[in-house]
Amino acid sequence: MTSVQHCRKPVLLLALLSCTLFLVGGVNGLYPGFYSSSCPNAESIVQETLKTFLASDPTLNGPLTRVTYHDCFVRGCDASILLNSVDGNTAEKDAVGPNKNSLRGYEVYDGIKAALEDACPGVVSCADIIQLVARDIIVQDGGPYWDVPTGRRDGRVSIASEALANLVGPNSDYDTQKNSFADHGLGEKDLVVLTGAHTIGRARCVTIQNRLYNFSGSGQTDPSLDPTYAEQLKSQCPVGSSNSVPLDGTQFNFDSQYYQNVMVNKGLFHSDAAFLTQPYPKQIVEAESDQYNFFVDFPGAMVRMSSIGVLLGDNGEIRKNCAFVN
Numbered sequence: 001m002t003s004v005q006h007c008r009k010p011v012l013l014l015a016l017l018s019c020t021l022f023l024v025g026g027v028n029g030l031y032p033g034f035y036s037s038s039c040p041n042a043e044s045i046v047q048e049t050l051k052t053f054l055a056s057d058p059t060l061n062g063p064l065t066r067v068t069y070h071d072c073f074v075r076g077c078d079a080s081i082l083l084n085s086v087d088g089n090t091a092e093k094d095a096v097g098p099n100k101n102s103l104r105g106y107e108v109y110d111g112i113k114a115a116l117e118d119a120c121p122g123v124v125s126c127a128d129i130i131q132l133v134a135r136d137i138i139v140q141d142g143g144p145y146w147d148v149p150t151g152r153r154d155g156r157v158s159i160a161s162e163a164l165a166n167l168v169g170p171n172s173d174y175d176t177q178k179n180s181f182a183d184h185g186l187g188e189k190d191l192v193v194l195t196g197a198h199t200i201g202r203a204r205c206v207t208i209q210n211r212l213y214n215f216s217g218s219g220q221t222d223p224s225l226d227p228t229y230a231e232q233l234k235s236q237c238p239v240g241s242s243n244s245v246p247l248d249g250t251q252f253n254f255d256s257q258y259y260q261n262v263m264v265n266k267g268l269f270h271s272d273a274a275f276l277t278q279p280y281p282k283q284i285v286e287a288e289s290d291q292y293n294f295f296v297d298f299p300g301a302m303v304r305m306s307s308i309g310v311l312l313g314d315n316g317e318i319r320k321n322c323a324f325v326n
């Protein structure tokens with residue numbers, strides 16, 4: 001938006017030059033509408049195909065949003081999360097802990113990719129599909145709209161151990177999360193704002209079992225969890241349960257409920273509760289609990305995360321099938 005306005009009245013040669021650079025290269029080389037001439041219907045094909053998948057399984061909203069984080073933090077936003085394991089290499093999607101048995105919905109990318117290959121073979125990257133899908137879900141769930149900068153290319157490497165090394169777990173304290181985001185070029189506000197995506201989706205009971213029954217090996221419930229909420233979660237998640245629970249009370253509404261929950265010690269994960277352990281993140285939680293602020297801040301944070309380590313120009317490739325390198 002701001003860049004487009006800035007391009008409207010280029011009074012100085014310098015402004016003209018920087019405008020041209022923006023239009024050609026964009027921020028980090030990505031820009032909204034990258035496919036407007038090479039595949040004009042790309043974004044509507046993504047949106048329409050996605051809708052049919054969500055109609056048959058609405059709970060795909062969570063995993064398909066979470067994929068952005070798990071893709072971008074591991075080798076950049078290059079769709080490495082979508083590659084299958086092959087003989088001799090376990091891929092990111094099979095990393096036990098963050099991904100295997102937890103992330104799902106890969107068939108959606110395959111379906112969208114097939115529709116795009118029909119319309120414009122070899123043009124639209126899987127890495128861009130991941131970002132467009134998340135934006136469309138968030139809008140469909142009542143969240144803010146933003147133009148997604150596109151032009152990413154797909155990577156050819158996916159290694160499970162890199163997912164384990166780059167994604168922090170749900171029992172992490174604040175500094176662990178802060179340092180991980182800093183390692184990926186993101187700040188504390190980005191951390192707290194992006195984690196607002198925990199306003200949609202579900203978690204498996206196994207993910208919170210230790211928090212409920214044996215926090216840090218103590219044999220006790222995490223003391224940072226509201227006791228009434230803890231009892232409710234225990235009844236939904238008995239020891240060894242294969243159930244799942246919503247991350248906040250409104251798993252299909254992209255709203256600021258997540259922050260309101262965190263403020264009263266009802267964040268589902270220890271990592272969510274950890275935002276209250278230091279003044280700065282606590283202040284951000286309070287600010288984002290006002291939905292107006294959250295909706296202003298979230299798109300910018302997504303655009304920053306979605307720019308991490310992108311492959312551009314002649315780097316990488318445009319996969320024919322999101323699960324396989326060409």
Ligand code: HEM
Binds near residue numbers: 062168169170
């Ligand atoms: C340090 C930061 C983060 C931690 C520790 C974390 C951790 C987790 C965990 C443990 C789950 C539950 C997985 C399961 O039980 O199978 C989850 C779910 C989820 N996360 Fe995060 N997350 C973080 C950041 C993010 C970010 C940046 C996003 C997206 C922008 C995100 C979006 C989601 C969504 C939408 C779900 C629901 C998934 C579903 O419905 O299956 N998370 N997260």
Ligand SMILES: *[C@@H]1O[C@H](CO)[C@@H](O)[C@H](O)[C@H]1NC(C)=O
Binds near residue numbers: 214216217218219
């Ligand atoms: C709780 O965790 C500790 C440390 O990991 C472990 O030694 C103990 O067996 C666990 N207790 C239960 C009941 O699982």
